[in-house]
Amino acid sequence: MFLSASAFYSAQTVSGTVLSEEGLALPRVLVVNMASSQKVYTDGFGTFSILGKAGDELRFARENYKGERTIISASPLTIHLEKVPQEIEEVRIVDKRFAESQKEKLRKDIGLPKAPEKPREKPADAVDDILKPLIGIPPKLNVQAIYDVLSGKSRRLRSLYKYEDLQEGLGWIKQNLDWEYFRDAGIQPENMNDFLMYALRDERVLMYMKAKNIGGLTVTLDGHIAPYLEVLSRKK
Numbered sequence: 001m002f003l004s005a006s007a008f009y010s011a012q013t014v015s016g017t018v019l020s021e022e023g024l025a026l027p028r029v030l031v032v033n034m035a036s037s038q039k040v041y042t043d044g045f046g047t048f049s050i051l052g053k054a055g056d057e058l059r060f061a062r063e064n065y066k067g068e069r070t071i072i073s074a075s076p077l078t079i080h081l082e083k084v085p086q087e088i089e090e091v092r093i094v095d096k097r098f099a100e101s102q103k104e105k106l107r108k109d110i111g112l113p114k115a116p117e118k119p120r121e122k123p124a125d126a127v128d129d130i131l132k133p134l135i136g137i138p139p140k141l142n143v144q145a146i147y148d149v150l151s152g153k154s155r156r157l158r159s160l161y162k163y164e165d166l167q168e169g170l171g172w173i174k175q176n177l178d179w180e181y182f183r184d185a186g187i188q189p190e191n192m193n194d195f196l197m198y199a200l201r202d203e204r205v206l207m208y209m210k211a212k213n214i215g216g217l218t219v220t221l222d223g224h225i226a227p228y229l230e231v232l233s234r235k236k
Contacts, residue, residue, distance in 0.1 A: 014052040016077030018042050018060060026081060029062040030219045034184050039222070059181060063208070063216030067178060084215065123157040124148035169209040170196060176214050177221075185225050191232065198231070199224040 018029045025046030032039050035056040042048045052058065052072050060068040065081040124130070124145035133140040148154045173196065179189075187195050199205050199221050208217040 012051070012053060012075075013049050014056075014058075014072055014075045014077065015047065015049045016075070016079060018046045018048070018062075018079045018081060020065075021080060021082055026062060026065070029060055029065075029081070030222060032059045032061075032181070032185075032222075033057075034059060034181070037185055059178075061215050061218040061222070063213055063219060065215045067215060067218060084213065120161060121157060123154035123161075125154070165210070166200075169206075172212060173209060173217065176212075178218065181218070182221070182225065185222075186229050187225065195224070195228050198228050 018026045018031075020026055025042075025044075027042055027044045027046060029042040029046070029048070030039060031042065031048045031050055033050055033052045033056050035053075036051060038051055040048050040050050050058070054072055056072045058070050058072060058077075060070075060079055060081060062081060065083055068079055068081055070077065070079060124142075126149050129142050129145035130149065133142050170193075179192065182192070182195070183189065200209075202220065202224065204220045205217065205224075208214075208220055
């Protein structure tokens with residue numbers, strides 16, 4: 001019995017299964033041992049194996065689910081994740097410029113609902129508000145749209161909205177993200193803002209931020225930890 005207890009309290013392979021509230025297996029769940037920083041993902045059956053010992057803390061994150069944590073006391077483990085309520089809106093076909101269609105495709109691929117529209121003045125668009133009405137039947141001349149585009153008002157509005165959305169998103173991240181997790185992974189508190197700006201170049205981070213999807217955001221940000229730390233080490 002003494003040998004068995006000693007073996008458990010030393011590093012060993014800990015296995016487990018991650019399930020939804022309905023008892024369904026959850027694949028692609030990020031599992032992290034906070035003591036060793038080892039990371040694995042659950043397989044198609046929701047199962048995982050990770051090195052750990054009694055007393056180590058495991059954390060679990062997946063898009064569209066609330067994060068979970070547990071202290072290893074036995075093996076195998078069974079973890080249940082609670083789904084984050086999402087408003088699912090009607091899917092619309094996007095017929096705009098290529099960059100916008102790519103963003104819409106990414107949003108659909110990662111299963112995010114579209115962020116709710118805000119009551120804002122719509123910036124005039126050279127194609128949609130000037131060119132298309134001119135070649136329509138009958139042709140129409142949108143004088144206000146022409147003025148807004150030529151005067152730079154449309155560009156200023158887009159920049160303002162982008163800045164406001166970014167600040168709102170960063171505020172939400174700072175209030176909801178598990179900063180202890182990233183600190184333990186090597187991101188020091190004084191580097192948190194810089195780390196976020198580094199990761200925000202990833203469209204997936206922006207999508208999850210706008211959709212306020214903390215599980216997906218955590219998993220995606222986790223993938224930027226190692227590259228960011230490498231950039232920091234090169235600066236020293």
